[in-house]
Amino acid sequence: MSKSTSDFIVERLKAWGVTRIYGYSGDGINGVLGALQRAEKAGEGIEFIQVRHEEMAAFMATAHAKFTGELGVCLSTGGPGATHMLTGMYDAKLDHAPLLAICGQAESTVRGAVYQQELNLDRVFADVAAFVQEAAAPAQIRHLIDRGLRVAIAGNTVTALIFPKDVQDEPWEEPARAHGFTRSGPGYSRPLVVPQEADLRRAAEVLNAGSKVAILIGAGARAAAAEVEHVADLLGAGVAKALLGKDVLPDDLPFVTGSIGLLGTKPSSDMMEGCDTLLMIGTGFPWAEFLPADGQARAVQIDIAADMLGLRYPVEVNLHGGAAETLRALLPFLQRKTDRGWLDGIVDGMRDWHETLKKRAFAAANPVNPQRVVYEMSPRLPADAIVTSDSGSCANWYARDYQVKRGQRSSLSGGLASMGAAVPYAIAAKFAFPHKPVVALVGDGAMQMNNMAELITVQKYWQRWADPRLIVCVFNNEDLNEVTWEQRVMEGNPRFATTQDIPDVRYSQFAEMIGLTGIFVDDPEQLGAAWDRALAADRPVVLEVKTDPEVAPLPPHVTFEQAKAFMSSMAKGDKGAGRVMMETVRQLVGGHPKAD
Template identity: 65%
Template sequence: MSMTVGDFIVARLRAWGVKKIFGYPGDGINGVFGALRRAQEKGGDGSIQFIQARHEEMAAFMASAYAKFTGELGVCIATSGPGATHLLTGLYDAKLDHQPVLALAGQQARTALGAHYQQELDLQSLFKDVASYVETASAPPQVRHLIDRAVRTSLGGRCVSALIFPNDLQDLPYADPPRKHGAVLSGVGYSAPKIVPFEQDLRRAADVLNAGKKVAMLIGAGALNATDEVIAIAEKLGAGCAKALLGKAALPDDLPWVTGAIGLLGTPASSRMMAECDTLLMVGSGFPYSEFLPKEGRARGVQIDLQPNMLSIRYPMEVNLVGDARETLKALLPLLQEKSDRSWRQTVESHVRESWKTLENRAGQKANPVNPQRVTWELSPRLPDRAIITSDSGSCANWYARDLKMRRGMSASLSGGLASMGAAVPYAIAAKFAHPDRPVIALVGDGAMQMNNMAELITVAKYWREWTNRQWIVCVFNNEDLNQVTWEQRVMEGDPKFVASQQIPNVPYHKFGELIGFKGFYVDDPEQVGPAWDEALAASVPVVLEIKTDPDVPPLPPHFTLDQARKFMSMLTKGDDREGGILRETARQVLSGVLPRDK
């Protein structure tokens, strides 16, 4: 049988190093699926593993997470019409977190396009905002350069590309482009360049940093591969360092000058450091909330980012450096002067100690029935070496951000720029396919579980026996409330909880896990949280750990503004169905810094 266009697509992707594709089948993309089957039957280096998700959106999240956890191209595939539209949310996750992802979508036959045919959508228009490169194949010789350019665009630009293949084209015999006018010949291969600023710009940055007496650093996902360099810079400058959510794994939390998370989900130590510093060095982060950075004019700023359009968009930086974080910090280090006065560092470290004590006290306060902070606080010292942790959006992200202490060798991520619900379980699945020998733990709210994550447990049930390490745990925070939004309504809008929109059904998630062959654990006693984690981590099969948490425990920001306090009090005067619990738990959390741990 001659090579079809579908066969060529699979072979070309394999030549680019693609090993896995996440997706869902359909008649609009059947020609490529037939090629995947034929390549698999042949075996050897020409095959690509197809991972079947329960939904195309989840497949796109998996592709985004696979790119995050490997540094390689993530690939997802879907049929025409609704299959293609379902990909969008996961692709936007990749776009906003700057991940290289390629989407393959089917389309109706070329002869039917423009005829209002079934499942015919204008896919080029659909994808043109989320993808930096979007094209529809119209002839076999065109396919070669479309794949080559899409992959190279995604890898080089750390962005999304999308290719659309009409279904009648996929089964045609493949032909290389002819050597004539109007045809183009392309090739495979991309090596990331070394991107470092010019010497004079590095010196300008060094002058600013050397002049600072109170240097604060903020690092993000761009610093994930620059741990040693960040530590060396911080030590030389006597700086403290905060971590944006996507940079949580960039520095271990056992360093006494690491202040932890920043922003609404941040720590008091990070908030105080940013308020008091006179110099800010920001590395590889698009942290969105300017109000948690120094007041404009209070601090001089230096920023390093690989993408020029991310520079000086959160704080007016004096020196903006385009460069790879690791290489740029290496080049900057010899230009920096060792700070002999360590009083600022000592101040930061004292704030870090106070912050961890406050978080421990908050986690130890009584709740009804389980304090959600205790869930992550108890997990933290039990985390296995090289663990990968994923979190969903929602109130569970607060406890993930603040209470989990990262160690060297661990990885962690979530939907950052998009902050989408429903990403934790597909992220955790992709993590296992990226690193089947490493333990994986997902932290998920009950809202996200009901939205789409329960279905993806079936994906785990299908594949977990292939994984060399069987430790795969999803922890569900069951509080029967869309809790983050409930608190946003209270504090940001001054409105009481809107029960019709916020209350969700109580579902026995652990029993669903048991139903599909997992271990299921249910905890509604705070003293059993630690032992339950021990059992879950010791299990030889995937685990659903369901913990009944208290929705009235507030996800307190590191500081309240006067406006937030006014709106909170205004909300109470309007009547909230949880008013008594809110007052009780808020008082406990606010006073936890001065009260002893309440067991």
């Protein structure tokens, strides 16, 4: 049997180092699926993970890229299968994760005929993908794969390749050495990018002159953890973490102030309010109100993506380069600060903040305080655990109450802040690191939206994993809680039950029904034992906790405008006004009064 174009596609992906594809089948991509089947039979296959929905495949591919640093790959048929992947593809784009989306298409002979499942996918993907092409002939395939993967990997971005059904099945022929053909090759090696010495000296001059230095790191600093620690020590600086950089440095370092922003800590906010110098490393943190005021601080920024430089704050010295190599080149020009008063204040602030977190977590609630769910989890996690979080109010507790240890990894949908990413992220983490325990923190809204279905994916594959522990912790509060608080605080409106109420579903029972372990908790005193049981289980677990929706996800500082809007919403007839105000007071004072 002669080799088909689809066989070449699979061979070329293997030549690029692709080992796993997340996807869902369909007739528009059957040629490639057949090639995967033949390669598997020959012992030369690429692992194919069957998801329940193509959006989840793209989320898993994005998470694979984030947790491994490798290219993530997802696959779908054409038409609706391809459009389903868009959300996960945008997640990769906004968080700078290299991703390849492979899509089927109607036969090239019917393109333009309004044929079944025929969409102009190159136009659909034009915004999300840095490189997108639809193949018209087998001779294109070689350079489309080579160029597309090189663009995705080098640029930490998205490539979409679209293969019509008939092109997939055509016999493979190498491109001719002739006019009208091009012959490409696979492979890419990332260079070390370091700024010029003159720019390094200018940056050092700014940093050395400051007496109150703040450092802000993001996911782009992940390979530079040791260098960030060294620079922070020299400059007597505190280090705040954007949400995607949460796992770059452990939270037990005394100069680490934790997350920044609306979901951040008071010490991070105080540090930005008081600093006279700012060093940003590998971060695109977007919220201007949590950065120093214009003119308050001199700033230096390091980023491998030139288009991110000077984008968030008026920066005096922009350093285009990789975080680790740029910091190593910068270190010889930095002077150790002898006055450690600024740093001592940061350390004292963090000591007070940890006490605040504990008091807030153990404040009584009805029935379970959601902060305590994560507070009880954090010290119990093994040193190699991986934690994922969904968007929504659970992200607040992930950001503040989860204290990252050295060696742990964590992530979530950052720039896109999409619901529904936690469970697919956790599944991808388990396939990438089957020997490590993984925890997903999920709100009940995201579970109902799409994550419950992916528990079936967990059931399908979990016995492959060397360590079977995957814990999906569901915050069941029957409320789309983050938006409820945004209605109250940002809009000054009472909670709108019509849009916010969601059904009470027993997620733990669903887990039991499909052969996983289910644990239900509605008593805060049972939380510790429940986490212990989940972490000792011999199979994946759904830990469902009945949490109180009226525990406010308080910002690090409550502004006058926020307080005014909140009180306005209460005055407009918010059904839970009394309990909301009582719970908010408890959070602010950190008290322990008993719940009514």
